[in-house]
Amino acid sequence: MGLNPPILGLFRRLLAERDQSEGADWDATDSELDCAVYHDPDIHRREVDRVFRRMPLCLGRADQLPEPGSMIARDLLGLPLLIVRDRGGEIRVLLNVCRHRGARLLEAQETVCRQSTLSCPYHAWTYELDGALRGIPGAEGFPCLQRAERGLRQLPSAVRHGFIWAVLDPQASAPDVAGFLGDIDRDLASLGLEGHHFFRQRVQRRACNWKLVMDAFQEVYHIRRLHAGSIAGYFPGSRFTAEGEGLHTRILVGRELLAQAQDLPEDQWDVRCHATLTHAIFPNSLIIYHPDFTSHLGLFPTDPGEVLFVHSLFTPHAPRSEKERAHWERSFDLIDGSVFSAEDLRISEQIQSALGAGANQRFALGRFEQNLRRFHEHLAALINRD
Numbered sequence: 013m014g015l016n017p018p019i020l021g022l023f024r025r026l027l028a029e030r031d032q033s034e035g036a037d038w039d040a041t042d043s044e045l046d047c048a049v050y051h052d053p054d055i056h057r058r059e060v061d062r063v064f065r066r067m068p069l070c071l072g073r074a075d076q077l078p079e080p081g082s083m084i085a086r087d088l089l090g091l092p093l094l095i096v097r098d099r100g101g102e103i104r105v106l107l108n109v110c111r112h113r114g115a116r117l118l119e120a121q122e123t124v125c126r127q128s129t130l131s132c133p134y135h136a137w138t139y140e141l142d143g144a145l146r147g148i149p150g151a152e153g154f155p156c157l158q159r160a161e162r163g164l165r166q167l168p169s170a171v172r173h174g175f176i177w178a179v180l181d182p183q184a185s186a187p188d189v190a191g192f193l194g195d196i197d198r199d200l201a202s203l204g205l206e207g208h209h210f211f212r213q214r215v216q217r218r219a220c221n222w223k224l225v226m227d228a229f230q231e232v233y234h235i236r237r238l239h240a241g242s243i244a245g246y247f248p249g250s251r252f253t254a255e256g257e258g259l260h261t262r263i264l265v266g267r268e269l270l271a272q273a274q275d276l277p278e279d280q281w282d283v284r285c286h287a288t289l290t291h292a293i294f295p296n297s298l299i300i301y302h303p304d305f306t307s308h309l310g311l312f313p314t315d316p317g318e319v320l321f322v323h324s325l326f327t328p329h330a331p332r333s334e335k336e337r338a339h340w341e342r343s344f345d346l347i348d349g350s351v352f353s354a355e356d357l358r359i360s361e362q363i364q365s366a367l368g369a370g371a372n373q374r375f376a377l378g379r380f381e382q383n384l385r386r387f388h389e390h391l392a393a394l395i396n397r398d
């Protein structure tokens with residue numbers, strides 16, 4: 013399939029700029045960023061209330077819950093969630109909180125399968141997989157209780173491009189994911205993500221502000237130095253182009269095979285082989301298109317200095333042999349362990365731990381870091397709104 017016009021445009025620019033200096037926004041000037049955004053509790057509270065609780069957030073891949081009864085418990089943004097595939101096959105995002113006296117229905121944070129009903133571990137109220145209240149032991153003790161009003165609370169959600177999206181506010185209406193993504197929606201369709209296969213996931217709590225991680229994945233200025241011992245060799249010259257799409261951003265980084273694309277017709281340009289495409293989906297998702305698999309990163313702050321980092325790897329199809337499975341296992345270990353965890357997250361934690369040292373009141377952002385400037389401007393505009 014040919015590339016979507018906006019990605020094609022980005023590719024043309026990348027090739028045109030290949031022989032010039034690294035892909036910077038030469039019309040921009042350098043700027044500064046107030047370090048308070050990484051530790052101020054009031055800013056954090058407003059980010060949660062005005063951004064994370066209002067926008068559709070990508071919670072992961074739908075086929076992580078492969079069959080009716082598959083479910084996963086996850087605490088995100090202070091909300092205990094239960095993501096379930098119900099008997100009819102529909103994905104539901106429920107609050108993992110019993111409607112009797114508030115116990116958690118499921119504690120496991122890994123995917124489990126319950127074919128029948130959910131039973132509360134405290135007094136054994138039971139619920140259908142769609143959240144409806146089914147059974148109350150000693151029901152005669154609740155003569156006035158309206159069962160229909162005591163189902164598990166549900167959050168508005170949708171599945172699009174194989175991803176689960178939800179708004180973490182039970183009062184909100186169903187998310188318009190296509191409208192929210194704008195032209196990025198067409199990018200995702202053209203990349204055929206819907207049919208991909210969930211392969212593996214790792215969830216880590218890391219001691220840094222969520223935006224330090226978003227920053228690290230929205231600039232390539234650091235690749236040559238921070239990733240010198242791992243992936244820098246794949247990205248000679250750290251050449252890139254980027255483009256804002258509403259609140260979101262596309263970033264295209266040239267790989268070592270970029271020069272070959274110059275001699276190929278445009279319909280053979282490949283955003284996984286000649287370059288690496290990243291979609292930064294506001295506020296907290298990143299989709300990275302590696303040569304033969306794809307990463308989704310979801311960043312969920314727990315407080316100003318801590319983030320839940322959820323990395324899901326998905327592949328174009330289920331492994332067809334043990335060799336293929338072993339290859340993707342090794343790929344995950346390399347990219348998740350040796351690159352993201354040991355390099356990007358480690359440096360983000362170091363930065364966080366030194367914020368109080370007084371060295372910087374403001375960080376410097378250069379022409380290579382304009383995606384960060386735009387990201388922080390969008391965020392500031394949203395959280396400072398009355």
Ligand code: FES
Nearest residue numbers: 110112113132135
């Ligand atoms: S809290 Fe769940 S049954 Fe009582």
Ligand SMILES: [Fe+2]
Nearest residue numbers: 228234239356
């Ligand atoms: Fe990095």
